[in-house]
Amino acid sequence: xxxxxxxxxxxxxxxxxxxxxxxxxxxxxxxxxxxxxxxxxxxxxxxxxxxxxxxxxxxxxxxxxxxxxxxxxxxxxxxxxxxxxxxxxxxxxxxxxxxxxxxxxxxxxxxxxxxxxxxxxxxxxxxxxxxxxxxxxxxxxxxxxxxxxxxxxxxxxxxxxxxxxxxxxxxxxxxxxxxxxxxxxxxxxxxxxxxxxxxxxxxxxxxxxxxxxxxxxxxxxxxxxxxxxxxxxxxxxxxxxxxxxxxxxxxxxxxxxxxxxxxxxxxxxxxxxxxxxxxxxxxxxxxxxxxxxxxxxxxxxxxxxxxxxxxxxxxxxxxxxxxxxxxxxxxxxxxxxxxxxxxxxxxxxxxxxxxxxxxxxxxxxxxxxxxxxxxxxxxxxxxxxxxxxxxxxxxxxxxxxxxxxxxxxxxxxxxxxxxxxxxxxxxxxxxxxxxxxxxxxxxxxxxxxxxxxxxxxxxxxxxxxxxxxxxxxxxxxxxxxxxxxxxxxxxxxxxxxxxxxxxxxxxxxxxxxxxxxxxxxxxxxxxxxxxxxxxxxxxxxxxxxxxxxxxxxxxxxxxxxxxxxxxxxxxxxxxxxxxxxxxxxxxxxxxxxxxxxxxxxxxxxxxxxxxxxxxxxxxxxxxxxxxxxxxxxxxxxxxxxxxxxxxxxxxxxxxxxxxxxxxxxxxxxxxxxxxxxxxxxxxxxxxxxxxxxxxxxxxxxxxxxxxxxxxxxxxxxxxxxxxxxxxxxxxxxxxxxxxxxxxxxxxxxxxxxxxxxxxxxxxxxxxxxxxxxxxxxxxxxxxxxxxxxxxx
Amino acid sequence: xxxxxxxxxxxxxxxxxxxxxxxxxxxxxxxxxxxxxxxxxxxxxxxxxxxxxxxxxxxxxxxxxxxxxxxxxxxxxxxxxxxxxxxxxxxxxxxxxxxxxxxxxxxxxxxxxxxxxxxxxxxxxxxxxxxxxxxxxxxxxxxxxxxxxxxxxxxxx
Numbered sequence: 001x002x003x004x005x006x007x008x009x010x011x012x013x014x015x016x017x018x019x020x021x022x023x024x025x026x027x028x029x030x031x032x033x034x035x036x037x038x039x040x041x042x043x044x045x046x047x048x049x050x051x052x053x054x055x056x057x058x059x060x061x062x063x064x065x066x067x068x069x070x071x072x073x074x075x076x077x078x079x080x081x082x083x084x085x086x087x088x089x090x091x092x093x094x095x096x097x098x099x100x101x102x103x104x105x106x107x108x109x110x111x112x113x114x115x116x117x118x119x120x121x122x123x124x125x126x127x128x129x130x131x132x133x134x135x136x137x138x139x140x141x142x143x144x145x146x147x148x149x150x151x152x153x154x155x156x157x158x159x160x161x162x163x164x165x166x167x168x169x170x171x172x173x174x175x176x177x178x179x180x181x182x183x184x185x186x187x188x189x190x191x192x193x194x195x196x197x198x199x200x201x202x203x204x205x206x207x208x209x210x211x212x213x214x215x216x217x218x219x220x221x222x223x224x225x226x227x228x229x230x231x232x233x234x235x236x237x238x239x240x241x242x243x244x245x246x247x248x249x250x251x252x253x254x255x256x257x258x259x260x261x262x263x264x265x266x267x268x269x270x271x272x273x274x275x276x277x278x279x280x281x282x283x284x285x286x287x288x289x290x291x292x293x294x295x296x297x298x299x300x301x302x303x304x305x306x307x308x309x310x311x312x313x314x315x316x317x318x319x320x321x322x323x324x325x326x327x328x329x330x331x332x333x334x335x336x337x338x339x340x341x342x343x344x345x346x347x348x349x350x351x352x353x354x355x356x357x358x359x360x361x362x363x364x365x366x367x368x369x370x371x372x373x374x375x376x377x378x379x380x381x382x383x384x385x386x387x388x389x390x391x392x393x394x395x396x397x398x399x400x401x402x403x404x405x406x407x408x409x410x411x412x413x414x415x416x417x418x419x420x421x422x423x424x425x426x427x428x429x430x431x432x433x434x435x436x437x438x439x440x441x442x443x444x445x446x447x448x449x450x451x452x453x454x455x456x457x458x459x460x461x462x463x464x465x466x467x468x469x470x471x472x473x474x475x476x477x478x479x480x481x482x483x484x485x486x487x488x489x490x491x492x493x494x495x496x497x498x499x500x501x502x503x504x505x506x507x508x509x510x511x512x513x514x515x516x517x518x519x520x521x522x523x524x525x526x527x528x529x530x531x532x533x534x535x536x537x538x539x540x541x542x543x544x545x546x547x548x549x550x551x552x553x554x555x556x557x558x559x560x561x562x563x564x565x566x567x568x569x570x571x572x573x574x575x576x577x578x579x580x581x582x583x584x585x586x587x588x589x590x591x592x593x594x595x596x597x598x599x600x601x602x603x604x605x606x607x608x609x610x611x612x613x614x615x616x617x618x619x620x621x622x623x624x625x626x627x628x629x630x631x632x633x634x635x636x637x638x639x640x641x642x643x644x645x646x647x648x649x650x651x652x653x654x655x656x657x658x659x660x661x662x663x664x665x666x667x668x669x670x671x672x673x674x675x676x677x678x679x680x681x682x683x684x685x686x687x688x689x690x691x692x693x694x695x696x697x698x699x700x701x702x703x704x705x706x707x708x709x710x711x712x713x714x715x716x717x718x719x720x721x722x723x724x725x726x727x728x729x730x731x732x733x734x735x736x737x738x739x740x741x742x743x744x745x746x747x748x749x750x751x752x753x754x755x756x757x758x759x760x761x762x763x764x765x766x767x768x769x770x771x772x773x774x775x776x777x778x779x780x781x782x783x784x785x786x787x788x789x790x791x792x
Numbered sequence: 793x794x795x796x797x798x799x800x801x802x803x804x805x806x807x808x809x810x811x812x813x814x815x816x817x818x819x820x821x822x823x824x825x826x827x828x829x830x831x832x833x834x835x836x837x838x839x840x841x842x843x844x845x846x847x848x849x850x851x852x853x854x855x856x857x858x859x860x861x862x863x864x865x866x867x868x869x870x871x872x873x874x875x876x877x878x879x880x881x882x883x884x885x886x887x888x889x890x891x892x893x894x895x896x897x898x899x900x901x902x903x904x905x906x907x908x909x910x911x912x913x914x915x916x917x918x919x920x921x922x923x924x925x926x927x928x929x930x931x932x933x934x935x936x937x938x939x940x941x942x943x944x945x946x947x948x949x
Contacts, residue, residue, distance in 0.1 A: 020884050022827070513891070681891060713838060721935065
């Protein structure tokens with residue numbers, strides 16, 4: 001029963017038939033008898049003391065089941081922050097301890113950002129809940145607010161938390177090498193301020209939850225838009241509600257995109273779970289898009305002063321980075337990790353650099369909390385470095401391609417120790433870049449560019465030779481860095497008596513295609529038709545445990561856990577087959593979907609027959625347990641480090657500031673690939689998000705009132721189909737030695753690489769060396785073009 | 793306050809007592825039980841709620857149910873006929889035009905209208921047509937390819 005090899009083939013996705021026919025099952029599609037509907041009352045102010053909340057009028061309305069405020073939730077704890085940065089914990093680089101400020105599910109003393117929930121109304125219908133919520137009266141004492149990243153820690157700024165003097169959340173540093181010496185011997189030092197603006201994830205499905213408490217059994221089921229249902233359950237049970245974990249089942253059904261924003265434990269799902277236990281009826285809450293803008297954890301928001309020291313020949317001698325990271329009003333679940341260990345550790349890039357120093361100050365502001373958004377820290381690092389490299393090339397009047405090539409780390413496999421703590425796994429940076437230049441026909445482009453300039457057209461090219469850390473993560477390492485959790489993954493393979501296989505993964509698909517890729521992996525390893533394999537994810541009631549999906553970890557970490565279980569199944573199968581074939585287990589090999597005696601393929605038992613024997617063990621080895629089901633937990637020994645080279649060719653009209661992308665090219669190296677079609681798809685989507693940051697997207701808060709100005713899809717400029725080109729993509733494959741699959745991870749590469757490529761292209765087109773802030777709106781581009789002209 | 797609204801959805805007559813503020817999308821999702829039509833925003837930008845109303849692609853979050861009295865509504869659930877996928881559905885599957893799947897029903901309903909009006913659209917015509925449908929996963933690359941694939945398949949029939 002030979003089957004074609006599935007690994008590496010672009011087979012069509014098995015989850016698609018339900019999505020293209022409207023049969024997906026998202027959280028808001030869940031319908032339960034006796035359902036009630038929750039609407040949250042939120043702060044309209046960025047910073048305000050709550051003097052009183054009057055709920056009587058709301059309670060009296062027809063259809064209202066309950067109204068709760070923070071005061072009703074006695075015994076419920078703060079939402080936890082799962083990353084610690086304190087000297088007493090020996091976390092490296094801590095200069096000032098993290099201020100672990102409380103974040104209550106319903107604020108009852110002070111609201112700290114627009115949208116901060118202060119009460120919930122639960123009613124028999126959505127309409128009744130909506131109307132009653134308008135009857136909840138809050139007496140506010142409006143307080144002064146601060147929203148600006150670089151103004152939060154200024155003297156005289158409004159104080160947001162008693163436990164965080166000066167609004168400083170933490171101070172942290174990382175580095176290596178002789179920084180002072182490097183800058184002393186530099187021929188050129190380039191200094192730039194780099195603003196990496198705040199972004200809003202905008203998964204197309206708004207967050208939602210359905211909480212159902214069953215009085216008879218004491219069991220709570222929570223359907224929730226989650227990238228990691230086990231993490232949601234653990235945080236909610238162990239830290240916030242103090243309810244028994246084994247009585248709680250969290251289901252993340254079909255989830256309409258996450259991009260990081262659905263990793264975190266949020267107020268609404270905690271409140272609905274708690275309230276369902278009180279009213280003993282199921283509760284549904286679905287965010288409106290406006291609520292999503294105000295409450296989904298946002299991304300990025302750094303202000304950085306960077307300095308790059310270069311030798312005359314273009315060698316990078318040193319890098320100094322001082323960053324202020326805006327964390328918003330509270331500490332979201334993994335917020336402190338993002339601007340520290342997911343940021344500073346990537347500042348070595350793909351270059352040999354003599355010395356690096358990075359310092360980061362995290363600050364609180366009266367804005368929505370900030371946490372991981374696709375790439376999470378790595379795009380910020382890549383942006384700083386790739387922008388500085390181009391600015392350095394401009395200062396030396398050197399071709400940016402040449403400067404990059406001059407500084408690439410030579411090809412290696414095993415370990416390259418960076419100056420910023422991490423050791424890369426394998427890399428061949430020059431090869432990916434060469435392939436990119438070949439696809440571009442770089443020399444020809446430069447000639448075309450010069451020709452176009454003569455005709456008054458401004459074409460530009462921007463490179464981005466990025467690296468990222470993914471396959472998150474070795475538990476011991478992240479534990480030493482402050483993580484509150486391990487970051488292994490589980491994988492269970494259950495062989496049924498008929499030889500059908502169900503695969504259970506603790507990682508979660510919300511677009512990544514696990515139901516296809518994991519089936520490819522398991523079917524291939526067991527050499528059985530893919531139709532015999534089904535993948536289950538997203539249900540704590542079915543899956544042993546799981547850490548979920550983020551940090552491009554599913555295939556590399558979750559896939560390896562599955563591979564380990566498949567190998568255990570094979571080992572047990574060999575003992576069963578040896579018994580049936582009257583041979584020694586060591587003489588049995590698995591080939592072509594059967595267990596056979598090595599050297600005698602005629603003496604064989606098919607996979608299905610072994611499975612049946614395991615469950616009907618009449619003729620069975622003594623001392624062997626019946627059944628054929630194996631579980632493994634895989635904890636990686638290191639991160640994996642995908643890399644690649646992207647280029648953007650753009651045309652800029654200096655008179656209008658309009659930017660048009662003419663070509664976008666990407667060569668990514670994500671190690672081995674299970675399904676190239678799916679990997680390419682993720683690269684495409686990542687590029688669109690990265691281009692979006694460069695040109696259009698940005699969360700804007702009004703400085704005085706703290707209102708989110710970009711609080712709807714009318715105001716926040718998401719990329720549309722006609723704003724983007726088709727992408728030209730290719731891959732090199734440098735397998736990682738870290739895991740047996742050789743897979744590095746592919747979910748975030750495009751987002752990380754694209755932003756600097758686009759900005760570098762615009763800068764090149766205008767013949768300038770920097771633009772401080774993104775997105776590159778026509779106004780910013782026009783202003784930069786005017787300033788350049790007036791200098792000339 | 794409530795009023796009765798009747799309409800035919802995917803060929804089946806429906807009749808419900810609704811509040812005048814009820815949107816067409818909620819009539820379809822909550823009352824008819826057809827949850828393939830999605831709500832992704834509250835400002836008519838995202839297009840996840842696109843359905844056909846008397847043959848015209850509309851955003852069902854932008855119409856009250858009471859405005860649709862007596863109408864013929866077609867949703868994503870009606871696109872496959874007799875177990876046969878519509879070529880646009882096939883195109884999305886063939887060309888990997890979806891990832892999380894949330895925008896997909898609206899994309900397919902919108903694309904169906906495009907190909908009805910313009911059976912051989914250029915890439916730019918497809919991209920302009922999709923201005924009213926947002927996708928955050930695919931970067932649109934494969935959605936364009938999916939619609940081109942469907943156009944070719946429909947032309948060959």
